[in-house]
Amino acid sequence: MNQKEILEFAKEAEISEEESRQYFLKEEALEIEEQKALKPLFDWLVLPAVELGAGMGDFTEELLQKYIKITGKLYAVERLDTTAARLKERFKDLRLEVLQSDSTSLPLPDGSAGLVISRMALHDFVSADGDVAKALADCIRVLAPGGVFVVYDKIKDGFADVETQSAEGRMERMNVQLAAIEGKVCWGLHLLEHYIALLGKLGLKDIRSSGLDVPDTPGYAGIMSKTLKERRPAYVKRWGPEAGKLIDSVLEDFAKIPPKALPRMIVWGLKQ
Numbered sequence: 001m002n003q004k005e006i007l008e009f010a011k012e013a014e015i016s017e018e019e020s021r022q023y024f025l026k027e028e029a030l031e032i033e034e035q036k037a038l039k040p041l042f043d044w045l046v047l048p049a050v051e052l053g054a055g056m057g058d059f060t061e062e063l064l065q066k067y068i069k070i071t072g073k074l075y076a077v078e079r080l081d082t083t084a085a086r087l088k089e090r091f092k093d094l095r096l097e098v099l100q101s102d103s104t105s106l107p108l109p110d111g112s113a114g115l116v117i118s119r120m121a122l123h124d125f126v127s128a129d130g131d132v133a134k135a136l137a138d139c140i141r142v143l144a145p146g147g148v149f150v151v152y153d154k155i156k157d158g159f160a161d162v163e164t165q166s167a168e169g170r171m172e173r174m175n176v177q178l179a180a181i182e183g184k185v186c187w188g189l190h191l192l193e194h195y196i197a198l199l200g201k202l203g204l205k206d207i208r209s210s211g212l213d214v215p216d217t218p219g220y221a222g223i224m225s226k227t228l229k230e231r232r233p234a235y236v237k238r239w240g241p242e243a244g245k246l247i248d249s250v251l252e253d254f255a256k257i258p259p260k261a262l263p264r265m266i267v268w269g270l271k272q
């Protein structure tokens, strides 16, 4: 645990140093649980791995540091060109190749990957019709027989109304609403059973799952409010004045919603 990070987070979240330390301890415990669940999926991997929806590359970095062997290969797939360009700048690892591509048409041959994985990406998947199974069919095509398809994501299990009971749930709803402004469908938060059904629909067998408890982030609403206020002009520029109104309503809601974190799950299945 890094004392500088503890102090910086205490300041940002407006909490005591001790509260910040306790939060970091819980986060460390979560990382250990995460590693215990993911490591066995990579142990036998000989073919390349594919990461879907790499975003800014935080999970890409973890994959390279903890799971991809020295002789291994990782393709990081990202739909947005600006984000893919940043990923290319961020990493100088010879094992990594960034592919600017939508999941619906991957520039990889049939059966060429041993594992396809996404973290915190499927709930954010944007498509014209919201049919996630259709958006992922090409990812199954690139998997070799016996290959593993892994989804690691937030879920809404345990909440009767996730939007009013979790500030994180409200944030995720905002992403769905933003996509709707541009006439698209963002998949949004789902239950574990929906992910299991999705993997079944993709034709995967031997589907298993492992749940992870996530500690609540102290000061979550305050930190996210600052971020949203900073991003407001950019959102209005991209989505128009409706996005500004949406951000204002989220900021109002944050004052009323508890800072409950969403649980996470890892679900995986085999291609036959």
Ligand SMILES: C[S@@+](CC[C@H](N)C(=O)[O-])C[C@H]1O[C@@H](n2cnc3c(N)ncnc32)[C@H](O)[C@@H]1O
Residues within 6 Å of the ligand: 052, 053, 054, 055, 056, 057, 058, 059, 060, 077, 078, 079, 080, 083, 101, 102, 103, 104, 118, 119, 120, 121, 124, 125, 126, 127, 135
């Ligand atoms: C929340 S971010 C991912 C965070 C990242 N995986 C991590 O764990 O740090 C989701 C990313 O998925 C990308 N994405 C959404 N739909 C996609 C699609 N159909 N194909 C590929 N990438 C997609 C988005 O552009 C975004 O960068």
